[in-house]
Amino acid sequence: MSKLVYLVPLLPLIGFLINGLGRKSLTKSLTAIIGCGVILISFIISLILFFEVKAGHSEVVTYFDFITAGTLKIPFAFQVDQLSAVFLLIITGVGFLIHVYSTAYMHEESNAHYARYFSFLNLFVFSMLLLVLGANYLIMFIGWEGVGLCSYLLIGYWFKNPEYTAAGNKAFIMNRVGDFGFLLGLFWLIQQFGTLNYSDIFSKAAGMKMNDAVLVGITLLLFVGAIGKSAQLPLYTWLPDAMAGPTPVSALIHAATMVTAGVYMIARSNLLYTLAPTTQGVVAITGLATAVFAATIALKQNDIKKVLAYSTVSQLGYMFLGLGVGAFTGAVFHVMTHAFFKALLFLGAGSVIHAMHHEQDIRKMGGLAKRLPVTHWTFLVACIAIAGIPPLSGFFSKDEILAAAFSANTVYWVVGVLGAVLTAFYMFRLYATTFLGKFRGSHEQEHHLHESPKAMTWPLIILAILAAISGFVGVPAVLGGHHELENFLSPIFAGSVKLVHDQHNLAHSTEYMLMGVAAGAAVLAILVAVSKFSKKPDLEEARGFGRVLQNKWYVDELYDAIFVKPLRSLSGFLNTVVEKSGIDGMVNGVGRLVNYGGRQLRLLQNGQVGAYILMMVVATLVLFIIQLFV
Amino acid sequence: MNPNDVFITFPELLVWFPLLSGLIIFFLNKENQVKKLALTSSFITVAIVVASLFFTDKKYFNFNNVSYFWLPSLGSSFALMYDGMGRMLCLLTSLAFPLAFLSSYNKSYTKPNSFYGLMLLMQSGLIGVFCAMDALVFYFFWELALIPAYFLSSRWGGERRIQTTFKFFVYTFVGSLLMLIGIIYVYLHTPDLTFSLHSFTNTRLPVGKEEITFWLFFIAFAIKMPVFPFHTWQPDAYEQATPSVTMILSGVMVKMGVFALIRWLIPVFPYASQIYANFIIILAVIGMVYASCIAWMQDDLKRLVAYSSIAHIGLMCAAVFARDESGMKGVMIQMFNHGINVIGLWIVVDLIERIWGTRKISELGGLANASPVLTIFMVVIALANLALPLTNAFVGEFLMFNGLFSHGIWTTAIALFCIILVAIYTLNMVRRVFYGETKRENVLSLSTIDSNVKTALVIVVLIILVLGVFPKPMFELTQDSVDVFMSKVKGLF
Amino acid sequence: MTINHYIFLSVALFCIGIIGVLTRRNMIIIFMCIELMLNATNLLLVAFSKMHYLAASVTDAATTVGTDGQLFVFFIMVVAAAEVSVGLAIIVMMFRNTHSIDVNFLNRLKH
Known part of the structure; x- marks a missing residue:
């Protein structure tokens, strides 16, 4: 039976998928039946598991390798033992009652939102079951x-x-x-x-x-x-x-x-x-x-x-x-x-x-x-x-x-x-x-x-x-x-x-x-x-x-003042000053420098033939001098 | 089929096929024809890659490796190899293009033939980069991927596209140039004077020179990834490029940088990378926190995604330099998953901009009332972006952080700070854009979210969920590359 | 006459040429100065050619050492002639267009 433990979280997941994908077509009663039904079945299976565990039968069920990286091997495995059995019962049992209660409490919602609600609720139970079942x-x-x-x-x-x-x-x-x-x-x-x-x-x-x-x-x-x-x-x-x-x-x-x-x-x-x-x-x-x-x-x-x-x-x-x-x-x-x-x-x-x-x-x-x-x-x-x-x-x-x-x-x-x-x-x-x-x-x-x-x-x-x-x-x-x-x-x-x-x-x-x-x-x-x-x-x-x-000891205000606000202003500072003026400014600055340098150097190109020749002569002389002395 | 009797190898096929169909598309006139051909071609590429996944065994060596003389006088041969990492990135490349085409199928571009032709050209270049086993071939494809990107982002896109593309181009070109100098320098020191990866990795550069050459390569790759502080081209380029191009740029092209670190930089310069690993990891971690903080402040959805992507890439860079086996595995699968997730984000952002006419977060609101479908897609993709367990990004990020942890607890702690920041800015964005009262009427009908777009998004979401629950195939696919990498860095510690 | 005399003469001619080119604005004079520099070079080539020939012919009467210097001079003269013809054509065209042969008048490159 404990081989079936995967059904316990799987059923709420299925409920989530059905209600989530079919939220436009399902009627409210159908949604409610699916939403509560999957949890009820999970509860029944949990109950069976509980008695098995009580009879002294606890084990780890491994399904597949989730992560294998070198020596690190993390299987996707469930552990059925005393602790998880107790939690399973609490989660599915109380969860089921809350689901039933919700069918009436949320009745004013439109069909699609009703289905959305139940799908989230099922997902919630699924996650919690995963949490307590994981090995x-x-x-x-x-x-x-x-x-x-x-x-x-x-x-x-x-x-x-x-x-x-x-x-x-x-x-x-x-x-x-x-x-x-x-x-x-x-x-x-x-x-x-x-x-x-x-x-x-x-x-x-x-x-x-x-x-x-x-x-x-x-x-x-x-x-x-x-x-x-x-x-x-x-x-x-x-x-x-x-x-x-x-x-x-x-x-x-x-x-x-x-x-x-x-x-x-x-x-x-x-x-x-x-x-x-x-x-x-x-x-x-x-x-x-x-x-x-x-x-x-x-x-x-x-x-x-x-x-x-x-x-x-x-x-x-x-x-x-x-x-x-x-x-x-x-x-x-x-x-x-x-x-x-x-x-x-x-x-x-x-x-x-x-x-x-x-x-x-x-x-x-x-x-x-x-x-x-x-x-x-x-x-x-x-x-x-x-x-x-x-x-x-x-x-x-x-x-x-x-x-x-x-x-x-x-x-x-x-x-x-x-x-x-x-x-x-x-x-x-x-x-x-x-x-x-x-x-x-x-x-x-x-x-x-x-x-x-x-x-x-x-x-x-x-x-x-x-x-x-x-x-x-x-x-x-x-x-x-x-x-x-x-x-x-x-x-x-x-x-x-x-x-x-x-x-x-x-x-x-x-x-x-x-x-x-x-x-x-x-x-x-x-x-x-x-x-x-x-x-x-x-x-x-x-x-x-x-x-x-x-006012709850003003804790919210305190957190706001010492964490949220400083972090936000730091981010703002990074965004406006460091990023825009600092780094991007530097990058664009290089571009601008090249532009500027080009414009300045262009002035040498003054169209005076004499100036060109003078430069040529001077350059030749410099080369000569370098040749001679270096 | 006789494994030794090979007409054409997979890497060749993958490089030539998009190139050929791209060239054909250049000469077509009708928009409809062009789109159909481009889409078909991209799907055929996917089919080829998927088929190639069944020929990974050693006995199919001839299917996956090719080498013939290219420039014999220089000692360069046209060598392509198709290993695990290459396969995985080719899969990403081949998937990215149909997604990009599908999501913009009902949008018309001016000069569609040039647009789609260039896109396919870029695909060919990208695949070439991921398969190249010869430094010169690698450089060739690196540029072949860059040049279409330049034309694509300068001809189609936002108003400021010319400036930003110029910046993008100059930035990456400076990097490429430095890399070319580095390649030539290493080439001159190879024992047999060839460009092959094998002789590159067996080259011992003189002491002091290895460090400098290392930096020549690293800056090229750092610009491409991009890593803080070389990142400023990216938000601008992503913002201004047309969304399909942005998808390729951010989904696939930035992976070239990470890929090159793993395939080229660290194996070729093992000592220098050991010396500077600390520095680069710290730089990458600072970049992560920095980019996350800035992403929080963005009002433009595209810039938000861009900065978020910088943060994610920073983690990959840090994990590569931590050189831990589990971290490397994380990097491998995260390269793929990040590509898929970011493409998904771009598809949704593009839809929002087209339908509601703006991508300013402050002007949007309550989109969930108008389009629950889009909201569901976005929430799933956003959750993948913040690496929630059972979405694809979780496994990769978990392993990368784990790899980083082997490097140091404090760096990991600071890097982990990002998982809080990413939750803050992602959920804030979802809240302000999708929840609340409707703030803005749609300018385009909601039927813009047609079956093509939906198909693209469904593919993305399926990949997110399937790989999130069952990442094993990805681990197996990339195992050989990780082994090769680890054997290169082993014994250095 | 030692070789030094030739060298001094041709350097002097060359410098006169340079200074002329640098200081004068009349295009024809500049041209003449360029010719002056070319001829200074020619003079030097001929002088060295002669010197080397004389030195070599002492031991071997049939030597051809130094003749290539003479050959170069011919090349230079041909080039100079071609240059002058093109240059003069430019000057004529310039005069037709601007009614001046002042080089500083031609500074449109600046703009």
Whole structure:
């Protein structure tokens, strides 16, 4: 069966081609059936693969030689193992629900644009599948760039709006900044190991000493790629802007695909990172800083999607914190639970936006709980899950990361809990402002308020169930569970675990205390937020420090001032001064010099016969003298 | 067929056939006839090249090599050889012409017979350059390719074409002249006093003289490629020449420079190229970043493409001088792929200019509303231009950067900066030209994008995608040339 | 008379010729000066020819050494005659066109 693994990415690709090429002739229902169908079949195959892997059958399937250059051989090969199986399920499963949801959400588009939308969506899933299935870093990079491309295409999906297309460009370019580091890392890997295959690299690296300078360099460069792709500090600004795309696309980018790529990459290269503790530290601190920084921004955002976007950035920070402190399973676990509740949040937000006729400002909502019951309840589940309240999924995954952070460094844990409190607070600020209280929109909007169609609510319900229960696959031993996910993934992380001996040696009492503090603080934050915002939402313009937060710490402006503007003026200088006056001026100057010289020399040709003869005589004399004396 | 019983070899056929059909076309009068014949001839050339790809085995030696005395008193023989790199570049040359003809099939030129005749003459010259095994023959074809280019760009094109062509001609001619001096100098030092490549590569020039001769050759090739700071003829020439000519100039002719580095310069001057490799790589890398920055500032689509092409060629030059096997493979396939991509870009730019009457980015906008088809083609080609994986350019660029990495991490890092810049200017251009609200009405009907143009674009896009996913045939095709090159530079490090 | 006397004479004649050509504007005089220079050369050729012949005939009475110098003189005279005929024709044409034989009048090349 694992020979059929090529079908998993191939089917979305076929869907992309059919929908893309037939966009003029296909009807909407046909488009939707093709678009969703291919993902569904991929999901089913992934499920089969998953059970095969679970039965202990993982392998690398090689299809053809992609690049052969001297000793460097990079095959086009897929790796089916525990890690890719988990990601396959997340991508195709959540992806499928998002596809189904989109059939209703995008129904207002014309046929051709509808087909274009689904073809891009399929391409997105294809790229992400390639990313996680690749058996070497190059195939991963293909998917890596592919998701960048798809995000560009989908963020700029409504291409008539210049702001949206600018956001698309920004996403792609910021990702390219990350790719810059990633590619350098790849070249270094090739130079060091002569290959890009995971298995070869890891077996060769296992013999290297801890904190080898080369490994630290490579892992840091690869991490730069992850920073770009997974929207960490300082390359996160594209992700909030990516909200320009249709809402299901945001769900796809934030939950099932794209941003988790960085986490996947580090989890895949866990051995390299474990061998480079310096990089691990950088990863952990970057993750932690991002988690808190993004959370502070989310506190003051008024766009429903922006709040969710910053919450994604913040949650990704937790995943990187987990990776940085060696809790690889925890990070993957959080990817999974986050995929469910974040997809749910975005789709719920989409449902709200759909009902409100493309209104996204939460200050103009309120009291939607009664009008949109399904959306409301599922959204609430997601909010509790993300806030980390037991026994919903977010609690388990976040707790695992925080526990590992505690054993690595207590400061990590304190800051992490602070971020978790902020998360709980802003999520319930969002919830309370949107669903509780009185409706604050226009009369017309109120008149048209309606629950979304079935194609949109069913995915919400399924995701809500998953968000609620998926935590139980990773119940830690301290709570009497077996942590099935950890057992399942253990072959992947075995090498790293062997290297680090003092993992998870926390006393049970300490663990209870950690859980209690984190969950208790989150509950407190929720209570404060709900009581504060359900009656009296925060409607005024922010002032003072709040204004700084609302303007996202002015990071965009800062980047503009220190990177974009100088680069642009440098280019302008090169274009006008160096190129036109300098180099071209020099070239043309040579031409002009010849011209000028010719004009001057021509004056010697004055038509006076006497002058010619004089010159002749003088020249003859000079020649004579040269002959005589030299 | 008996492999030893050969009536005419492939390289001869490829050189004489376009020359002959070009000469015939000169004497035709009817435009329709001329176009049909030119197109047919160019397709037959493609067929010949494709057929030749099946005769790569050693036992077909006689099909692929020819040498007879040309100027025996000088020790020059008319030697042509058809190796992997030559084959690949002949394939590019043969593909470029039908694409150029197809994309402008419904456009009329004044004096069509001279136009198409000169084009085919140029094709013959280009193929000759790629097959020549004798320095004098090489020089002969080098000029044979240049002279039609001069007439083509000075007689058909924009308003300032005379000045720019003059600049182009003087520039490249200075280069050719330096090269000729170099050729004669090396010739005088060959042990057997011949012009053949073999004796050229076996010549040891006196110490100190090799460096000077190296520069004579290098400047000629650097102007042709062009490498910073010898590039300023290029944007002007591309801007003013008529698009079909521009396609050939940028798609094929600049490859002459890169090709000559690999076939002539480095094998003939291995020591000097080792000494100056560092300097040239740094120059090329500066040129890449520089050209990318300038491309960002361009408002004229043609100039943007021209500067973008300079940046890409700079990478090839740097990778050649890094003299790493994987980098060389990258250069090989990138020579082909860059040609195809840049031709695709020119086709789209030409269409935009014809249909909307301008190529100023600031005056265009929202073309995607009017012509989604054109947008799709352009986006695919633009993505190939920024070397997105699974487009043809990716494999080549990846390997070239990898080859460069063996030379030094910092140079690679600076060169890699270009992948950010190329994304910035390419996507900005796509955004401002194709997205947004419609800014400008078309002056020509959209049916200008007729089936001929579409065929050309489909061919381009197919090559982009097929070679992007499955580059293996290209690797295999050029393997022998890479081996030869590597054996020449091996042992010098 | 030693050879030096001939040399001095012909150099003097040659210089007079040059100076005449350089300073005079009348075309006929310039022509005459050119003739003067040609004849200075002729004189020199004849003088050297004689000298070499005398030196060689001491040992061998039948020698032909130096006769080629005499031959050259004839060539020069023929050329000079041809030149004069063409030159005079030009002068006549010039006079017909410009009513002057001043060389500086003919400076159209400058423009």
